Amino acid sequence: MRLDRLVSIIMILLDKKRIPAQELADKFEVSLRTIYRDIDAIDIAGIPIRSIPGVGGGFEIMPKYKVDSNVFSRNDLSSILLGLSSVSGIVQSDTFIHALEKVKTLIPDEHARDIEFKANQIHIDMSPWIGNIQIQNNLEVIKQALHAVKLVTFSYRDHRGNITERTVEPYQLVLKSNRWYCHSYCLTKKDYRLFRLSRISNVRTLSQSFDVRAYEKPRLDFDDRLETIQTKVKIRIHKSLVDRVLDFCTFDCLIEDGDAHYILEFPFIENDFYYNTILSFGNKCECLSPAHIRAEVINRIDAILSIYI
Structure with a gap:
């Protein structure tokens, strides 16, 4: 969603002094033209962005500027809190928790109760009543490997019960139909594969990093x-x-x-x-x-x- 991307860009610009347009495009998997439109939208919304040309250049928020909480409406803030709360509940991460706290600082005191009420109107809890407790551990290990761009090795049991040892380049965690998957390039099969986390055991991150390939997104729509x-x-x-x-x-x-x-x-x-x-x-x-x-x-x-x- 565009709102999610705009908020993320603002948070990145607040956290970093300067970031190149291409880095933003790569991060959000969109075109440079889309990033330029997003920057214009942020600027029009009242957050002054300046562009620095040349080597080491990029976008940055004007020095000494602080985000005005009035930039976001109450509905905007409720939607942002709902999204961040849901994601932080599904994927345990200090990053999401810190982002959530940053957004909360934008809420005016007089609107805090109303916004919190709206943000709590939808609650997403993907944890099973009963089930494989190993999935959460697999999720955390692979998430850390994704962030560090490290190879991952594990034992994998296919739907017929056959077990193979795999070493993969992890590229994306996918939540589809209440099941977690890891889309990876499998060095054993020399191709991209979608691995269900519940079928993974003995997972560990290797010290070896890998060069990112031209990534192919998994096909998730089979209508x-x-x-x-x-x-x-x-x-x-x-x-x-x-x-x-x-x-x-x-x-x-x-x-x-x-x-x-x-x-x-x-x-x-x-x-x-x-x-x-x-x-x-x-x-x-x-x-x-x-x-x-x-x-x-x-x-x-x-x-x-x-x-x-």
């Missing part, structure tokens, strides 16, 4: 591919399962079938994850069609049953 591989299965569920199936579809998909059941078209991909999802519904779900998926569900139930008989 076009889903259209070709996703199908619908008709299932009949007990009403007690509604809360779970709503993670996959909407209320509009539910058709009443008697007093205690619903029939719906459930989005489905023919892989272990979706078959296991259907099976996890237990005896409160019946797969009605198509016939080949229903048959495969029965085969998997028989395989489970054979373990106990």
Whole structure:
């Protein structure tokens, strides 16, 4: 979001005496033209920015200038506090905490209560009720390696249970669908890979640094591919399962079938994850069609049953 970037640029300029335009562009992964527009917007907002040409030049805030708290509206400050509070809760870091404290100093005393109330209207907590406590440790180790531009090594268990040793150049931490990933260049596979943090163990940072490559962002949107591989299965569920199936579809998909059941078209991909999802519904779900998926569900139930008989 542009507001986030503008606030970050202001904080950087307050913290540093001078910074080149190209460094800002690289930091925020935008063009130089975008940075120049941002600087103009900050200047128009009342913060005097001057440009120093030549070697060692860049942008800086005019000497002896202090940010006026009136530069930001109450809604601006509420949004900034909400964003920083959420990020600091997800990624434990003194940097975010210090940035949060800096922003709080911009709040006029007479508006402090109202702004704090608005900032607390949304609370984001990504920590699981129960789960793999190792994820937070993996997150912190990789975050520090990212900052220091150091290689990371770890053991990785893929979705089939195979374990391999990996050494990677970490480039980005990704939070997608409540799961943390590290997008890295894998020196073992000689290509970019997206590693799920819950599958990582024995992670450690090496002393060896690396030269940053021409970074390729991970592809996180698969809507076009889903259209070709996703199908619908008709299932009949007990009403007690509604809360779970709503993670996959909407209320509009539910058709009443008697007093205690619903029939719906459930989005489905023919892989272990979706078959296991259907099976996890237990005896409160019946797969009605198509016939080949229903048959495969029965085969998997028989395989489970054979373990106990």
